[in-house]
Amino acid sequence: MAGMNPLSELRAFLRAALVTPVPRDHRDAAAVLRRRRLASAATLVVGGVVLWWSLRLPPGDPRFYAWTTALAAIWVGGAFLSGRLYLGRGHTRAGAYARPVVQSLALGVLLLVVFLAGGLLVGQIPWLAGPVNELLDHVRFSSVPIVLVITVMNGIAEEIFFRGALYAAIPQRWTVLATTALYAVVTVGSGVPLLVLAAVLLGLVCGLQRRVTGGILGPAITHITWSAGMLLLLPPLLQIVS
Template identity: 45%
Template sequence: MTTLVTEGWEQLRGAVLHREPAHPAEPPRTIKRRRIVVVVFLVIGAVFLGLSLSTKPGDAIFYVYTLALAAVWCVGAALSRPLHLGRVTWRGHRRRPILTGIGVGLGLGAVFVVGGLVVRTIPPLKDLVTSVFEHATAGNIVVVLVIALVNGIAEELFFRGALYSALGRHYPVIFSTLIYIVVTMASGNPMLGFAAIFLGFVAAVERRATDGVLAPILTHVAWTSVIFLALPPLFGV
């Protein structure tokens, strides 16, 4: 039993620390095009993010802005192609990181739920979190959850796909996370920026480990599902 646990830990550690690119270096023209696209769509996306969370809870325009934001990230990612799903090394084989992405997302969601138990006891922080979830509970929560999941997928395609690749060897884990935080802060809510620190860093490490966007996407989807289902009741929204 001890041998199995040790072997499992070594396999997991190796998968996370893996950083050898699985794809050949790209030509300068491709890199330049991707960087121009990324800068343009970062600005556009930040504007739509700010607009979406500046609306009143329950206002139909909120759905329009958030879907438009998802479209911005997706178009930006598509124009900065190519993107790769990535693989993770497990027991000597390169596999799609499906269970890895979902497992990390569920674990990260659990950490946020525990953090929520603390945050709700601090009135200023509780108000910031409540203001975010008011958008979810003021409308159809299923519709809002679907839109949030679509946005999560779109964000990973752009930030851990296009942006991460555009950074090349310039510390992509660190700078993609910092840029993600800055753009998220365009919402005007510091708690979203705080969440972006953890989610952005974890997703960036997964991007480095798997050389693709599948694991970050699955982590974001799992994390979003836990947050939307667990935190609103916790905060009485």
Template identity: 40%
Template sequence: MRKTVLAAITAFGSGLLGASLASRPGSRRFHALTASVAATWFAGAGRVPRGRRDVVQPVAAGAGAFGVFYGGALVARHIPPLRRAITGVLDHAHRGSTPSVAATALVTGVAEEVFFRGALYDAFGARGATAVYVLSTAATRNPALVLASAVMGTVFAWQRHRSGGVQAPLLTHVTWSALMLAVMPRLFPPAPQSVLVRNASEPDRNLRRATRCSYPGTKPVRGEGCRCGHCSCCCSCSVP
């Protein structure tokens, strides 16, 4: 019975998570939905074990995980599908209020640990809880987030196993999230706003949409692939 209830809570929270990431960055709808996600995880967790009261090791693990992701991000910037996926997530950091986005991310991270490494871990074990965590994140339909959930879900589950409670994975999660929010937006600038440009070979009433490339020294060119390798958008551009 407990597993059925947890499965229902997971499905409900995952739906809210997907809707929150699909909402306009910085909007009241986004903050309301993410708050609802956190409330769902907290309410569904119940009482969970705190575990070993260690601070240094979990924080160091979070910092180490960030270092690995930072190295991966340097590579992902040059892989268009991953770059677009990461930029899509970071739009919420670029276009929203920094304090509110940070608070939302950290509170949601705490709620995830209490639920997934607390109640779900106790009910389904390490592998089951990690698998459900990845499936829940898949509701965002963002490959970068799904990949991150698989990697970090494994790390968090290991922390739970090692410490016997949720405090260690919680500290690791918060440390990792804080560093990601502080650094990643600088690596992935916001996608430039679309502008309308006139095609001189067509009537005035026909306007084509192009996008200005945010990388210095480039100009928009329709009908060709992105050559500069630095655009965070779907534009076509050429390097002079």
């Protein structure tokens, strides 16, 4: 809108991306909902165990590639076993609705900037930076292109499951909070407190996006924009400030 200042533009963007739902009518029959809940519960347990194991592997271990690829397959397989998934629609500046591509890219970049700013502070606190650097050793001692592909693949897979199947399996009043909490709980096994905090913040943003758009496309784009950016930019940033 003409005459809007940057702060007003930001507020309007965040309201459209995270607050005001797009009209939709996705209602599951009772039998479908039961299947979603059974498939989601089983997938959550198996996926959590595989994630815990993959992050326990030493940096550079070739099994890391296999286990993280298997993890993506578990998330996606469980999601599609649960039932139909939706891509969703987002608000446009013209007041219409469209696939939330540009909006989600912008939200992912905004989230990335916030996290990288936090990384500047973390890098100066040894007891916080230590566990993060140990996690990033999987990048430093591995093939960056392969890890990037796996990161993007797992980001998409996580959104298909957590903001797709699991979100649809939870009573509507609890969807955002419950999927955020469960997403964070799954990362506890990493032993990296900041990764759990990142899961809470990312899960909350993606959960709100899912509530607004009614689908998995927006959260998936935001997630992979953030995760790919963190993978490529956080290690050199931590080296500069350490």
